[in-house]
Amino acid sequence: MCDHHDDRPAGGTACGAVSRRFALRGGLAAAALAGGLDVSGGRALAASAPSGADAELITLGTLAGPVSTANRTGISSALHVRGRTYLVDCGLGSLHQFSRAGLALDSLAAMFVTHLHADHVADYFNYFLIGGSGIRHDRKVRVCGPGPAGGLPDAFWHGPAETVGDGDPTPGIAELTRRCAEAYAYSANIFQRSSRAPAPQDLADVHEIALPEVGASFRNTAPDMDPFPVWEDDEVRVSAVLVPHYDVFPSFAYRFDLAGGRSVVFSGDTRKHDNVARLAAGCDVLVHESVYVKAIPPGRNPNPDYWRLSHTFPEEVGQIATAAGARHVVLSHISPGDVPDDRWRAAVGSTYRGPVTVAADLQRFPL
Template sequence: MPVLEVTLLGTNGGPPPLAGRFGISSALVVNGATYVVDCGRGAVSQYVRAGLSMPSLTAIFLTHLHADHTVDYFSFPLLAGGASGTRGFSEPIGVYGPGPSGHESGVAGAPGPVPGTVEMTRLANRAFAAHTTFFSSEHFGVDPASMVDVHDVLPPASVGASLTETAPPMEPFVVMTDDNVRVSAVLVPHGAVFPAYAYRFDTAHGSVVFSGDTARSDNLGRLAHRADLLVHEAAAAEALPALGLRPALLEHIRDVHTDVADLGAIAVAADVGAVVVNHLSPGALAAEEWQSLIDRSRENAGFRGEMILGEDLMRIPVSARAAR
């Protein structure tokens, strides 16, 4: 079994449910420990379907707080926290996600600042208080919030990031380290979202970068420099008009995501070993059409590494280029 491997739990881009692809979520396994990046629709079910060990779950990283990246996050502690045997995890896992943005809430009846990851977790636990209370009254189950150690990730103050300057030029900063990985991040541009992060996992066996949702970004290029694997989101810009999307949504997708046509050039500039094309928008576009767009992007840029079309439950072994 590879000592470093990425499993794509879900590859669909955007909130609307799609039968053929689950919501965006990936898992990185290193030395038997599992780290999940984003928790889109069905992440827990896909984790189990992939045969990943629930007791091995070590940490969750959220790139940003759009629902298609977070909707199944609290399901991990709610459904598996404290569950017996191989069905759950018995020690608290780390959770790392964006801190408060400074945005004021646009939700009717919920005034005040938009919550970051810590407050989102507290509110989710409160929403499911009936579940926890009923089980605890029968003397089993645990408080889900006790099974997560949650950290709000904010960029260094020196970067000067703000609601109006969401991804200024910056160097990567360290988010977390343990015996298996060092995790670094940079801010990436994703429309009104702040903060939005890309993450890099450096291990003794190789390095993997997850772009999160982003328009083309020099920050991401710095983070991904000479990574062994870049897992990058993609929008098929030329296929979007045929979907009949509202003009505002069409403009949004084009402005805040990365055109698949640019991925080859991004890979060359960052000098990465290989690219996995993920968070596919539109996810319903036929695989052969996606593959054609990916091949063209690779050939036009002269990228010599692999560019792989992501599919749900795909496993990608990773090794350091120096060892290959």
């Protein structure tokens, strides 16, 4: 679970303890499932307010990689549950998309970072630096993410590689936050004097996720493991597993079990792995990344093993969803972003019989 877990914001409860609300509302969700509540679709809106559903998944940005396109922005998803928003990753454009989705910054309860590749955290500090005036100042936003990697892997070309940074070359989310605050010190100091704006880092309650004893390291990034608890409040219970994303460590997938009985799993960036299937067992929605490698131009990455060891092909997404018994697959963090939806669906559908949605930016899925 997150380190210093007992030092949690108001509304949080100890990991692993199922709240009474989870127990009471689970029966209502089971009844909704029996009645055929539809989660197989979704609707994409250019800009809108929340749909009015008690809970919904919103795919704020759906593109893999650091560069936005005309129709897709950087990877970021939100769960909006009874007036609270839980953010998973915050790629390029996430803060803008958060507003376009009609979400209020004072609803932001917690942020969960899967890993520290730049395309997943490009807008992370912007939520506090630029969006800080909209965040509630009476409680901090919980941030859970990776700790330091502990070492750097060898370069794939078996030669020396440049190392950036004067201090720890593998900082975790806490040190990333501190360094961002220092880099933007002038702006923060000026705003403090002109408008009494809070220091951006003071709006975040940052916790690096403590790993269970499974022998994980930057050289053994995702050993087989069972899901472990990360955090819980009275609306969601969050658990995680490590996933293999080439040489990135730690890299997480997250599962959100809602108090109403629904469950949503985010794969993060990963190649096909049984850890994801374990985490996603019986879930209602599996939000999974995918790369349509046959459509990627030759030479886009000089490492011939990169795509195979970093990402999941659509047929493999279907295999994971089938093994997990997931009720609905939502493809997000897709690359290339211009592959026709029917090709994605056909590829996933070759190994999975449930509904498949190729997510668009700002698409909403009532839960």
